[in-house]
Amino acid sequence: MNFTFHRKRITGVLVVVPENERSFSEDMKNFNFPEARSLKLKEVMGFDKRRVVEPGVCVSDLAVFGLEQLFNRGLLHRDEIDALILVTQTPDHFVPATSSIVQGRLHLKPDMLCLDISQACAGFVVGLMQTFMLLEQESIKKVVLINADVLSRKASPKDRNIYPLIGDAAAITVVERDSEDSVIHASLKMDGARGHALTIPAGGLRMPATLETAILEDVGDNNLRAKDHLFMDGAAIFNFVQTEVPPLIEGLLATAGVSKDAVDYFLCHQPNRFMLQKLADKMKVPHAKMPNNVVERFGNNSGVSIPTVITYDLGDRLLREKLQVCLAGFGAGLTWCAMLVSLGKLDFNLITEYK
């Protein structure tokens, strides 16, 4: 499905990462694998450092911390926020929505819209699309998009398929109308029939969390995981990304009439270095134009990974200049989407630590 948006722009990005850093060398002692095999994997996938929350820290904690930083630095004023969209797969509660919790904790004005969206690694692009649609309303001038997940709390420390790659974080992106006649193209596809490839089986109403669903089970490949934990069929997800994402991006560029060479950067979700290198090779894009260094520094932080690339890799450069970038998210749902947008001349583009 294709989308076109007019006169919208991102004006600032703040990424919040927990202060707590874990290293792969530390974690690999938990896995039931010879050290040499784990070290080979570290080299190929780019696993190294990652940021995870301390026990008990929730999505709203990271979001409130980030917004308070923006308020305190004068980069955003609380009364300016007309809509707050929060994208997460790890909400504080079933009820109420985490966006409402954030609104309440920060004493934001009642004359605003709070909305949660259940999306993960594709959540930045999906969230942006929602912000653009809201900005069509006369009454909405500034939208805050929050992407946040604390998936480390749902990862089994004995599951080498998941545990060494998960990072926690939040991103706050401010979106406004553009005074210039800018055009943003986006393309999105979903396939719920393949949703079982990335799931947390227990904890909802279909399979409520019980003492039984918390028991670690031998799931093969020397991994132990409970039904309360995040499951990823790594091979299926890898194949899904390599098969579905390149034609989606190529279709988007064709629709927009933009060549690959005219795109300064392909800023993709950051599952691991290997997957992104293979994606770049498949698309015949130089590795330097598709950064893949987030997982080694912060871990795979779900819907925050694209904002993390934006802040970590492009940082101050985006305060000074505008770049033509193609964003691409892919993951749970399954969902895959891409967006071609002119990004830059931002008011802020920062990473901060949650303490």
Add this chain to the structure above:
Amino acid sequence: MKSVAEILKEIRPEFDFTASSDFVADGMLDSFDMITLVAALDKNYGVSIPGTDIVPENFQNLQTVEALLRKCGAKP
């Protein structure tokens, strides 16, 4: 240049890969081993095996891995 068998031996030294006709079914290669193998083959043979070809069928035995490399322009 190392042979495919030598590279496999480096990844899983405990197995004799010449004696198996299905590495995956025999439990000699898991999905992460396949990725480690692909990275090593790419480097050794100067190719980039497409991500869409990283499927168990192409890593069943020495013949299927060599056939995949030939498809990618390498001479194993």
